[in-house]
Amino acid sequence: MADEASRAAFMDIQARMIENSGKLKQVQNQLRNKEGEKKRAYLTLEELKQLPDDTNTYKSVGRTFILEPKPVLMNEQEQKLKDSETAISSLQTSKEYLEKHSKEVENNLRELLQQDPGLAHQIMSMSVM
Structure with missing residues (x-):
């Protein structure tokens, strides 16, 4: 019975590892x-800054181009830059959380294998098949 419980725990840990690595x-x-x-x-933005203020600038919209004043394009690019930085910060936090979770799952697997050394042998014999 303990054998089945260990095997079920291993399968659960394995599923969590696969899910976590996919998310990562x-x-x-x-x-x-x-x-x-x-x-x-x-x-x-750096290229736009070099242009004189009265320069005609065009914005790509699909397959067409629209004439826009330089300040409008500058504001759009500044907003894209800010949005990207915000998203990068959020994704970095998520990445750190997932890496931490990965280490916890690995530790759980180590503990399980230390508690039931026969399980490691069973796992190895299953992977050979």
């Missing part, structure tokens, strides 16, 4: 995307 990869991808958005907004 998703957050890392989102973080990478937001970093790219932030960099594009920053570079666009």
